[in-house]
Amino acid sequence: MSKKYAIGIDLGGTNLRVALVSEEGEIIRKIKRPSSDKIIDSVIQSIEDIGHGEIEGIGFGVAGLIDRKEGRVFVSPNLHAIEGIDFTNEIGSRFKVPVFIENDANVAALGEKIGGAGKGFKNFVLLTLGTGIGGGIIYQGELLNVSAEIGHMSINTEGEKCSCGNTGCLENYASARAMIAKAVVFLEKGSESLLKECCKGSFYKLTPEDIYKAALEGDILAREILKDAGKHLGIGLANIINILSPEAMILTGGLIGAWNIYVQEAIKEASRRAFKDLFDSVKIIPSSLGDEAGIIGAASLVFNELSKESPKTV
Amino acid sequence: MSKKYAIGIDLGGTNLRVALVSEEGEIIRKIKRPSSDKIIDSVIQSIEDIGHGEIEGIGFGVAGLIDRKEGRVFVSPNLHAIEGIDFTNEIGSRFKVPVFIENDANVAALGEKIGGAGKGFKNFVLLTLGTGIGGGIIYQGELLNVSAEIGHMSINTEGEKCSCGNTGCLENYASARAMIAKAVVFLEKGSESLLKECCKGSFYKLTPEDIYKAALEGDILAREILKDAGKHLGIGLANIINILSPEAMILTGGLIGAWNIYVQEAIKEASRRAFKDLFDSVKIIPSSLGDEAGIIGAASLVFNELSKESPKTV
Numbered sequence: 131m132s133k134k135y136a137i138g139i140d141l142g143g144t145n146l147r148v149a150l151v152s153e154e155g156e157i158i159r160k161i162k163r164p165s166s167d168k169i170i171d172s173v174i175q176s177i178e179d180i181g182h183g184e185i186e187g188i189g190f191g192v193a194g195l196i197d198r199k200e201g202r203v204f205v206s207p208n209l210h211a212i213e214g215i216d217f218t219n220e221i222g223s224r225f226k227v228p229v230f231i232e233n234d235a236n237v238a239a240l241g242e243k244i245g246g247a248g249k250g251f252k253n254f255v256l257l258t259l260g261t262g263i264g265g266g267i268i269y270q271g272e273l274l275n276v277s278a279e280i281g282h283m284s285i286n287t288e289g290e291k292c293s294c295g296n297t298g299c300l301e302n303y304a305s306a307r308a309m310i311a312k313a314v315v316f317l318e319k320g321s322e323s324l325l326k327e328c329c330k331g332s333f334y335k336l337t338p339e340d341i342y343k344a345a346l347e348g349d350i351l352a353r354e355i356l357k358d359a360g361k362h363l364g365i366g367l368a369n370i371i372n373i374l375s376p377e378a379m380i381l382t383g384g385l386i387g388a389w390n391i392y393v394q395e396a397i398k399e400a401s402r403r404a405f406k407d408l409f410d411s412v413k414i415i416p417s418s419l420g421d422e423a424g425i426i427g428a429a430s431l432v433f434n435e436l437s438k439e440s441p442k443t444v
Numbered sequence: 445m446s447k448k449y450a451i452g453i454d455l456g457g458t459n460l461r462v463a464l465v466s467e468e469g470e471i472i473r474k475i476k477r478p479s480s481d482k483i484i485d486s487v488i489q490s491i492e493d494i495g496h497g498e499i500e501g502i503g504f505g506v507a508g509l510i511d512r513k514e515g516r517v518f519v520s521p522n523l524h525a526i527e528g529i530d531f532t533n534e535i536g537s538r539f540k541v542p543v544f545i546e547n548d549a550n551v552a553a554l555g556e557k558i559g560g561a562g563k564g565f566k567n568f569v570l571l572t573l574g575t576g577i578g579g580g581i582i583y584q585g586e587l588l589n590v591s592a593e594i595g596h597m598s599i600n601t602e603g604e605k606c607s608c609g610n611t612g613c614l615e616n617y618a619s620a621r622a623m624i625a626k627a628v629v630f631l632e633k634g635s636e637s638l639l640k641e642c643c644k645g646s647f648y649k650l651t652p653e654d655i656y657k658a659a660l661e662g663d664i665l666a667r668e669i670l671k672d673a674g675k676h677l678g679i680g681l682a683n684i685i686n687i688l689s690p691e692a693m694i695l696t697g698g699l700i701g702a703w704n705i706y707v708q709e710a711i712k713e714a715s716r717r718a719f720k721d722l723f724d725s726v727k728i729i730p731s732s733l734g735d736e737a738g739i740i741g742a743a744s745l746v747f748n749e750l751s752k753e754s755p756k757t758v
Contacts, residue, residue, distance in 0.1 A: 195719055198689075204721040253590075265687070269590075274583065276567075277689035277722060284679050284717065286601045287617075296682060296717040303601075365598050368610060373579070373687075375512075375591035403598060403610040405509055407518040408591060 135185050137177060138429030140421075141165065141192040141212060142234030143260060147421065148176040150185070151429035155245040157422060169211045170220055177225060187228040189431035190217055191237030191424045193264070195277060201231050207293045208262055230431040233278065234258070234424055238417070239266025240273050240434075241427030242380055246419035251377045255280075255370050256417070259363070260383035263301045267374065273434075281305065285365045303362035304396075306338045306385055309355050313341060316351055323351035342388040353391065360392040364399025371404040371412055382417035389416065449499050451491060452743030454735075455479070455506040455526060456548030457574060461735065462490040464499070465743035469559040471736060483525045484534055491539065501542040503745035504531055505551030505738045507578070509591060515545050521607045522576055544745040547592065548572070548738055552696060552731070553580025554587050554748075555741030560733035561694050568692040569594070569684050570731070573677070573699035577615045581688065587748075595619065599679045617676035618710075620652045620699055623669050627655060630665055637665035656702040667705065674706040678713025685718040685726055696731035703730065 133152055140147040146169075149160035159180055166172050177188065194206030194213070201218035222229040232240075239256035242248035248256070252271050258264040263281030267274040281301035282294045289298025302308055313325055314333045324344040329335040344352035367379055385392060397414050404412075417423055447466055454461040460483075463474035473494055480486050491502065508520030508527070515532035536543040546554075553570035556562035562570070566585050572578040577595030581588040595615035596608045603612025616622055627639055628647045638658040643649040658666035681693055699706060711728050718726075731737055 195721060197721070205719065269583070269588065276583075277686060277719070279686040279719065282686045282719070283597075283683040284599060285612075287599055287603075287676065287679060289601075294719060296686070298599075362601065365601060369597045369683075372591060372593040372596045372610070405519065405591070405593065405596070405608060407509060407511070408593075 134433065136429040136432035137180060137182060137185055137188045138237075138425035138427070139173060139176070139188065139190045140234060140237070140424030140428055141169070141173075141190060141209065142238075142258075142424050143193065143208075146172055146176060147425050148173075148180050149422075149425040149429065150180050151426055153433050155241070155426045155430065157426065160422075160425065165209065165211075167211045170215065173221065174224065177221075182225055182227070185227055186436055187230065187432035188221060188225065189237070189428035190229070190231045191234040191428040192217075192231060193234045193262075195279065196231060196233050198275065201229070203231075205294075228432065228435065230435055232273075232428070232431055233264065233266070235264030236266040236273055236278060237427030237431065238264075238382060238423040239268050239380075239427065240430050241419055241423030241425070242382070242417055243268050243271070243273075244426055244430055246423055247380050247415055247417050248378065253374075253376050254378040254380055255374055255376045256380045256382060257366075258383040259305065259381055259385035261305060261307050263305050263366075265370075280366065280370060283366065283369060285362065285369070300362065300366040304359045304366060309338055309341055309359050310334070310336050312355050312358070313351070316355075321351050324349040325352060338385055338388060342391070345388075345391055356388055356391040357395045360395030361399045363392070363396035365403060367396055367400035367414065368403035368409075371400065371408050375408050376412055378413040378415060380415055380417050382420065382423060386416050448747065450743040450746035451494060451496060451499050451502045452551075452739035452741070453487060453490070453502065453504045454548060454551070454738030454742055455483070455487075455504060455523065456552075456572075456738050457507065457522075460486055460490060461739050462487075462494050463736075463739040463743065464494050465740055467747050469555070469740050469744065471740065474736075474739065479523065479525070481525045484529065487535065488538065491535075496539055496541070499541055500750055501544065501746035502535060502539065503551070503742035504543070504545045505548040505742040506531075506545060507548045507576075509593065510545060510547050512589065515543070517545075519608075542746065542749065544749055546587075546742070546745055547578065547580070549578030550580040550587055550592060551741030551745065552578075552737040553582050553694075553741065554744050555733055555737030555739070556694055556696070556731055557582050557585070557587075558740055558744055560737055561729055561731050562692065565691045567688075567690050568694055569688055569690045570694045570696060571680075572697040573619065573695055574697035575619060575621050577619050577680075579684075594680065594684060597680060597683060599676065599683070614676065614680040618673045618680060623652055623655055623673050624648070624650050626669050626672070627665070630669075635665050638663040639666060652699055652702060656705070659702075659705055670702055670705040671709045674709030675713045677706070677710035679717060681710055681714040681728065682717035682723075685714065685722050689722050690726055692727045692729060694729055694731050696734065696737060700730050
C-alpha cells in the first residue's frame with residue numbers, strides 16, 4: 131500500500147504554519163508565514179504552495195473555542211480574524227477534500243502523542259504557555275473531544291477581569307502577556323531593574339526572553355515576575371492533577387525557555403498543593419516537538435477521522 | 445438467559461448503604477446502617493444480611509482518592525477508617541467473587557448515567573454537594589477513569605487552608621461544612637439571625653437545612669451564607685464548563701435541597717464567567733436517583749468489568 135499524506139495547518143499564534151505530513155507523522159515539507167487579516171487567502175495560497183496533489187484531507191488547529199458540531203470557531207480572543215469562518219466549506223469545497231478543525235492546543239497534544247514527548251503515555255495533559263495559555267487532554271491514547279480551556283480556569287475569585295469575560299483566569303497570572311503587563315507596571319512606577327535598559331523605554335515591547343535574560347543576570351524584579359507567574363502556573367497544574375490524575379503534564383510554548391525559574395517554581399507550588407499520591411504519579415516535562423506539534427497533530431485529525439469511517443481489516 | 449445481579453456498596457458518607465442490584469440497574473433489596481470504625485466487619489455483615497447467593501461480584505463506591513492500580517484507598521479525609529484497606533482481597537477472598545472499587549462520586553455519576561438524570565447525555569459531570577464536594581465525569585457514555593477531585597480545585601490563590609493540603613479549595617467555600625463554619629463565626633460574633641434560636645446555642649450542630657429554612661423565612665445572614673456558597677459553586681461550575689464542555693452538570697447531595705437560593709446563585713455566577721457558547725450548551729440539573737445513585741453505580745462496576753473480560757457475541 132502506498133503512503134498516505136495530509137496537510138496540517140496551525141493557526142495557533144502569530145504565524146500561519148502549513149505542512150505536508152505522512153500518516154506516520156513525518157513532515158515532508160513545511161511553510162511558515164505571518165498571520166494576516168486575510169486569513170482564508172493566506173491559507174489557500176499556502177496550500178497551493180505546499181502542493182495538494184495526493185492528500186487525504188486537510189486538518190486545522192486554530193487558536194480559539196471550536197464549535198464541534200459545525201466546524202467553526204466560536205471565539206478567538208487572540209485572532210479575531212478567524213471567528214465565524216466556515217473552514218470546512220470554504221477550504222473543503224475549493225480543494226475537494228475533507229477538512230477537519232480542532233483547537234490549536236488540542237492538536238499540539240495529538241502531535242506530541244504521535245511523535246513527541248507524549249509517545250510513552252496513555253493519559254496526559256498538554257499546556258501551551260505563550261501569550262495565552264491553552265490545554266489539550268489525551269485520555270487512553272486519544273484526544274479528549276472537549277474544550278480544554280485550561281487557561282480560562284479561574285484561580286482567583288476576586289481577581290482581574292480576563293478578556294474572556296471571567297475573572298481571575300490562570301492566563302491572567304501565568305502567561306507571557308501577564309508577565310509583560312506586570313513588568314510594565316513596575317517599570318513605569320520607576321522600579322530599579324535591568325529591564326529599564328530594554329526597548330529604549332518602550333516597555334510594552336518587552337519579551338519574556340528579555341525578562342528571563344535579566345533574571346539570569348540576577349535582576350530582582352525579573353526573577354520576582356517569573357517566580358510569581360510560575361507560582362500561579364503551579365496552582366493551575368495542581369488543579370489539573372487533582373481533577374484529571376494524568377500520568378504526565380507536557381509543557382510547550384515560548385515560556386518553557388524560562389524552565390529553570392518559571393517552571394521549577396510551578397512544580398514546587400504544585401507539589402505543595404496537589405494530592406501527594408497524584409503528584410508523585412505525574413511527570414512534568416517539556417514538549418519535544420515544540421512548534422511542529424501543531425502541524426503534525428492537525429494532519430493527524432485527517433487520518434484519525436478517515437480510519438473511523440473505514441475501519442482497517444486485519 | 446437468566447438475570448444477573450451484583451452487590452453495590454456505597455461507603456460515601458455517614459451511612460453505609462448496601463444493595464442487591466440487577467444488571468439493568470434495578471434495586472432488588474437494600475440496607476442502610478451508620479458507618480462505623482469497624483468498617484470491614486459492618487460491610488461483611490451487610491453482605492450476609494442482603495444475601496450473596498448468585499452474585500457476579502461486589503462493587504464499592506468509597507469517599508476518597510483511589511489507588512487505581514492496587515484497588516485501595518489512598519486518602520479519605522472524611523472517613524479515615526477506610527484508608528489503606530485492601531477491599532479487593534479482604535472482601536473478595538471471603539465471598540469468592542470479583543471486587544471492584546471506585547470513588548463514591550464516580551459511581552454516583554455511573555448510577556445517574558444508567559438510570560437517572562444522566563440517561564440522555566453522553567458527556568456530563570456530576571457534583572456531589574454535601575459535607576464535602578466530589579465529582580464524577582462521564583465521557584462518551586462511560587466513566588472517565590480519573591480522580592475527578594473537583595472539590596479540591598483551588599479557586600482562591602491566597603485562600604484558606606484545606607484539609608487536603610491545598611489552599612482555597614472549592615470545597616472550602618461551597619460545601620455544607622463551609623456554610624456551617626461561616627454561620628458559627630457570625631453567630632459567635634453576635635450577628636442578629638433566626639439561626640441563634642437553633643440548637644440551643646450549640647451552633648456547630650447547625651445543619652444546612654436549618655440555614656435554608658431560616659433563609660426562606662427571610663433571615664439575612666442565612667440568605668447571605670447560601671448565596672455566598674452558591675457564588676463560589678458557580679465559579680467551580682464555570683471552570684469545569686470551560687475545561688470539559690459537558691452537555692450537562694448534574695448536581696446531587698444534601699445541599700440541592702437549597703436549590704432555589706444556593707444553586708440558582710451558582711447558575712447565575714457560572715453564566716457570568718463561563719464562555720457564553722459553552723454555557724449556552726450545558727444543562728444544570730438535579731440528580732434523579734439521589735442517594736441510590738451510588739449503590740446502583742457501584743454494582744454496575746461489576747457488570748462493566750465483566751463485560752470487558754468476556755465481550756458479548758451478537
